[in-house]
Amino acid sequence: MLEMKTAIRIFVAVCVCALSAQVLSAQSHTVRSDAKVRIAGEDFWVHAVAKGDTFYSLGKVYGVADSTIVRHNPLTRDGLKVGQMIKIPVVDMGKVAQTPPRTAPKFVSPRKGFRQHIVRPGETAYSISKLYEISLSTLIEDNKEMDPLHIGVGEVLQIRKKEQGDASVSQIHQEWVDYKDAINSVSTDVTYHIVRPGETLYSLGKHYEVSAEAIAEANGITDGNLKVLSMVRIPVAKTEVAGESVVEADSTADSLALPEMSVSNVLSAALSKNTVAEVALLLPIRGNEKADRNFLDFYQGVLVALDEIKQDGLSVNLKVFNTARDAAKVAEIVCSPEFAKVDLIIGPVYNDELSAVLRFAETRKVPVISPLSTVNVASEVVFQAAPDASAKYKKLDSTIAPGSNIVMVTSAKDDADFTAEVRSALAGLPYKTYRYDPANDAGEIVNIIDWNRPNLFVVPAADEVTVDKTLAGISSAYNNTSARTARTAEIRVLGTPKWLRYNALDKNLYFKLGVCFVSSYHADRTDARVRKFDSRYVAAYGEMPSLYSYKGYDVTKSFVKALFTPGSSFDDRLNCNSGELLQVPYRYVQTQPGGSHLNGEWVVVEYSPAYTISVK
Numbered sequence: 001m002l003e004m005k006t007a008i009r010i011f012v013a014v015c016v017c018a019l020s021a022q023v024l025s026a027q028s029h030t031v032r033s034d035a036k037v038r039i040a041g042e043d044f045w046v047h048a049v050a051k052g053d054t055f056y057s058l059g060k061v062y063g064v065a066d067s068t069i070v071r072h073n074p075l076t077r078d079g080l081k082v083g084q085m086i087k088i089p090v091v092d093m094g095k096v097a098q099t100p101p102r103t104a105p106k107f108v109s110p111r112k113g114f115r116q117h118i119v120r121p122g123e124t125a126y127s128i129s130k131l132y133e134i135s136l137s138t139l140i141e142d143n144k145e146m147d148p149l150h151i152g153v154g155e156v157l158q159i160r161k162k163e164q165g166d167a168s169v170s171q172i173h174q175e176w177v178d179y180k181d182a183i184n185s186v187s188t189d190v191t192y193h194i195v196r197p198g199e200t201l202y203s204l205g206k207h208y209e210v211s212a213e214a215i216a217e218a219n220g221i222t223d224g225n226l227k228v229l230s231m232v233r234i235p236v237a238k239t240e241v242a243g244e245s246v247v248e249a250d251s252t253a254d255s256l257a258l259p260e261m262s263v264s265n266v267l268s269a270a271l272s273k274n275t276v277a278e279v280a281l282l283l284p285i286r287g288n289e290k291a292d293r294n295f296l297d298f299y300q301g302v303l304v305a306l307d308e309i310k311q312d313g314l315s316v317n318l319k320v321f322n323t324a325r326d327a328a329k330v331a332e333i334v335c336s337p338e339f340a341k342v343d344l345i346i347g348p349v350y351n352d353e354l355s356a357v358l359r360f361a362e363t364r365k366v367p368v369i370s371p372l373s374t375v376n377v378a379s380e381v382v383f384q385a386a387p388d389a390s391a392k393y394k395k396l397d398s399t400i401a402p403g404s405n406i407v408m409v410t411s412a413k414d415d416a417d418f419t420a421e422v423r424s425a426l427a428g429l430p431y432k433t434y435r436y437d438p439a440n441d442a443g444e445i446v447n448i449i450d451w452n453r454p455n456l457f458v459v460p461a462a463d464e465v466t467v468d469k470t471l472a473g474i475s476s477a478y479n480n481t482s483a484r485t486a487r488t489a490e491i492r493v494l495g496t497p498k499w500l501r502y503n504a505l506d507k508n509l510y511f512k513l514g515v516c517f518v519s520s521y522h523a524d525r526t527d528a529r530v531r532k533f534d535s536r537y538v539a540a541y542g543e544m545p546s547l548y549s550y551k552g553y554d555v556t557k558s559f560v561k562a563l564f565t566p567g568s569s570f571d572d573r574l575n576c577n578s579g580e581l582l583q584v585p586y587r588y589v590q591t592q593p594g595g596s597h598l599n600g601e602w603v604v605v606e607y608s609p610a611y612t613i614s615v616k
Contacts, residue, residue, distance in 0.1 A: 030057035037183075043090035044072070049080045063091045111158055114142070119155040124230050126176045132159050135167040136175040148179065149192075149231050170525075170534060174544045180231055190218070191234040195226055196542040208234045229542045270573065271343065271563050276315040279560060280339060282347030282357070284325040294548045295349070298371070300541055301552025302346070304533065309560055316560055323348050331356035342366055343563055346555060351376050358382070367570065371555045372548075378595045383574075383588055385555050387520045388598040393425035395604045395616065396494075396518065405450035406431035408458045409470060415462040418496050422458050431458075438469040446477035454490040457513075464502040467495070471509045492516060497605075510607040521583045522603040522615055523550045530582050547583075554581040571597060 030053050035046040045062060047053075055066040055076075070076050073086040080086075117128060125148040129136045140148055142158045151157075180192045193204065201212035201221075208215075215221075218233040226232070271277055281302060283295045299320065306316055319342075321333045330353040333339055345361060345368045348354065354370075354377060361368045361381045370384045400406070406426065408419070410433060434448045449455060457474060461467045471493065482488060492514040499505065499517065509515070523530050533553060537545040558574055558581060565573040571588050585601040606614045 030054075030061045032061045037087070044087035045090060047086050047088055049082055049084040049086060051082050053080055053082075055080070058088065062088045064088060113161055114158040115161055117157045117159050119151050119153055119157065121153050122227060123151065124227065125149075125151060126172065126229050126231075128157065129167065129172045129175075130169060133165045133167050133172075134159060134163045136172055136179065138163050138167075170538065170544055173538055173542075176229070176231075177543045192231055193234050194542050195228055195230050195232060197228050197540065199226070199228075201226060204232070204234065210235050270566050273314065273564060276317055277343045277560060277563050278341060279316055279318050279344045279346065279556075280342045281318060281320045282323050282330065282333065282345065282349075282353075283320065284349060285320070285322045294546070297546045297548040298552035300537070301545065301549035301554075302556045304536055304540065304549075305553040305556035306560070307536075309557065312561075314560070314564055321347075323353060325350070327353045327356070334360045344559055345369065346371055346559070349373060354382075367559065369555055369559055371551060375596055378592075380590070380594055380596070382596040383559070384596060384598045385551070385586070386599065387602045388591075388600050391600045392421065392518055392602050395602060396425065400429070400456055401454040401490075404454045404456050405448075406456045406458070407448045408433045408460070409436050409448070409474075410434070411436055411461045411466050411470065413462045413466050414460040415496060415498070418462075419460040422460065422494070426458075436470055436473060438466075438473060441473060443477065443480075445473045446481050449474075449478060449481070449489055449491070451481075451487045451489045454492070456492050456494060458494045460496075464504060467499060467502065468505050471513060471515075472506070475509055475512055490514075511609055511611050514607060514609065516604060516606040519603045519605060521547055521551070522605055523547065523582050524615060527582075529580070533582055550582045554583050554586065557581060558586060 030050070033045050033047045037044050037046055047058070047062075055069060058064075058069060058080075059066055069086065069088060072089065075084070076086060117132075119128070125136060125139060125146070128151075129139050136148070138160055139157070140146065142160050146155070146157060176194065180194055183192050191208065193208075195204075201215050204215055205212040214235045215232065218235050221232070281299070283299060285295050285299065302318070306318060309316060319338055321339070323330050323333070330348055334356045339360070343366065345357060345366055347369070348357060349370075349372055351370075351373060354368075354375070357368055358377065358379055358381070360366070362379060366381060368379075368382050370382065370386070372386060373384075374386050374389065375382055375384045406429060408422070408431060410419075432448070434445070436445060448457070459467065459470050461470055474491070474493070478489070478491065493516070495515055495517045497517050497519040499515075525531065525534065530550075533550070534545060537543075537549060561580075562570060562574040565576065567573040567576075571590060575587050583603075585603070586599050587601045588597045589600050590597045604616050606616070608614065
C-alpha cells in the first residue's frame with residue numbers, strides 16, 4: 001500500500017512537471033528528499049536525481065549501498081540521469097501504521113487570507129479543487145498534512161482566498177492526471193487509476209486483469225462508494241491472463257443487424273445515408289502485458305467521433321480488434337468471420353502487420369488508414385494520416401524572406417535528424433554555421449545578427465538547457481546592441497516541436513525571437529472545436545485528451561464521413577471534411593497512379609513579438 005507522509009513534498013518530488021530548472025541544472029550536492037512512499041509494505045524515499053548526484057553521494061545521504069539502489073532501480077545499471085525518479089529504501093524504519101480516518105473536525109486556527117473547508121463524505125482533493133476553482137498544487141501546498149488520495153471526513157483544509165476562481169476545470173483535471181502518472185512512476189505492485197463514469201469494481205478488474213475483490217480490498221471500498229474521478233489502487237496482476245483478440249463495440253444506442261452489403265466499389269461510390277457502415281479498428285490495445293495507454297487514448301477519441309457521427313444521423317457499427325503487436329495475429333483477424341464485410345479499416349499501426357490487411361482490402365477496394373505511422377508500401381487503398389516527410393518544410397518558403405541572413409547555430413548537443421532535415425530543406429540557399437558555446441562565447445554571438453536584412457536562426461540543440469541558453473544568448477546580444485546603437489532587426493528562430501515538452505524554457509523568448517517550428521500535429525485548445533471536444537472527452541473519461549485522442553477523433557470523423565459523402569473521388573470527399581477536425585490541416589493526395597494516398601499537410605506554428613501565435 002502506497003502511503004503519503006507529506007503530501008506537498010511528494011507532489012513536488014514525484015511530479016516531473018513541477019521540478020524547477022534550478023534543481024535540475026544548478027544543484028551540486030545531494031539533498032535527501034522528504035517524499036516517502038510505501039510499496040508492498042516497505043518504505044522508500046522518492047528521489048529526483050539532480051546534477052551532481054552519484055551513487056556514492058546518494059548512499060552517504062540515505063545510508064544504503066550502491067548495490068541496494070541499483071537492485072531497486074534496474075534502469076540505473078547504466079548510470080544515473082538527471083531528472084530520473086528513483087526509490088531508495090528507508091533504513092531502520094518499521095512499518096508505518098495507517099492513519100485512522102478522522103470522524104470529527106479537528107480545530108485549526110484560521111490563517112490570514114484563507115478560508116476553511118471541512119471535508120464532507122465523498123469529497124476528494126479533486127472535487128474540492130474544482131469546488132473552489134483552485135489549482136490542485138496550491139491546495140496541496142497550503143495543506144501539508146493532507147494526503148491527496150485519502151482525505152479524512154471532517155479534516156479541515158485551508159483554502160487560499162486570492163487563488164479562488166483562478167484554475168479552470170481542464171487545468172485541475174490535468175494536474176490530477178499528472179499526479180496519478182507521477183505516483184505510478186515509482187509504484188511497482190500497484191497501479192493508480194482515476195475512476196471514470198460507469199466504471200465498477202468488476203469492469204476495472206476485467207480491464208486490469210485482477211479480481212474485483214482484490215481492488216476492493218486494496219481500497220477498502222465497494223461499488224456503492226466508487227466515486228467518479230476518485231483515484232484508486234489497482235494491484236498488479238501476479239499472473240498473466242490471455243486476452244481475447246476481438247472486442248466488439250457498437251457506436252449506436254441499439255444493437256444493429258448489419259445488412260448484406262457490397263464493398264467492391266467503396267473507393268468510388270458513397271454509401272447511402274440509410275446504410276450501416278461497418279468499420280474495423282485494429283490496434284495493439286493489449287499485448288503480453290497491460291494495455292498501452294496511447295492506443296487506449298486513440299480508441300477513446302474514435303468513440304467520441306462516432307458518437308458525433310451518430311448525432312448527424314449516420315449509422316456505424318465498429319468492431320475493435322486487438323492486434324497484440326503480432327503480424328500473425330493480424331493475419332488471423334483478417335481471416336475471421338467478423339472481418340468478412342467491412343467498409344473501412346483503421347489500422348493496423350505497424351508496417352509489418354499490413355500485408356494480410358492489404359491482400360484483403362485490395363481485392364474488395366476497401367480503404368485502409370495508417371493512423372499513426374508512415375507507410376512503406378504503394379497501394380491505392382492505403383491512406384497515410386501522418387504527414388508525408390518529403391513535404392515537411394515546404395511551408396517554410398513563406399517564413400524565409402528573400403535574401404534572409406540564415407545561420408545554423410550549432411552546439412555540442414544537437415538533434416542530428418533535425419539538422420539533416422533543415423540542411424536538406426535549405427539546399428540551394430546560402431547559409432552560415434555558427435558554433436555557440438555559452439561558457440566561452442564572450443559576447444561574440446552578436447556577430448551573427450545582420451542589422452540590414454531579416455535573420456533566420458536555426459537552433460538544432462537537442463536538450464532543454466542548451467536551447468534555453470542559446471535563445472537567451474541571442475536575445476541578450478540583440479538587446480545590448482539595439483539599446484546601444486538604436487538599431488533594430490527582424491529575427492526569427494526555427495526550432496522543433498520537441499521544445500513544447502520543455503517546462504523550464506522562458507516562453508517570453510518564443511515571442512520576442514519569433515520562434516517557429518514545423519509539426520505533424522497541432523491542437524489549439526483555445527479553438528471552439530477543440531474546447532468542445534475537450535469538454536465531451538473529460539465528461540466521458542474523467543481526464544484530458546492526449547494528442548493520440550485528437551488523432552483518433554480526426555481519423556475516424558474524416559474517413560467515416562467520407563464514406564457517406566457524395567462525389568466521384570474518395571480523396572475529394574475526404575478532403576472536404578477537413579474543416580471539422582481538431583489537428584488541422586489534412587489533405588490527402590495520391591502520389592502516383594496506383595500509389596498510396598499521403599497527407600501532404602504540415603503545420604507551421606509561429607510566435608510573434610505582438611504576443612500572438614499563428615498556425616498555418
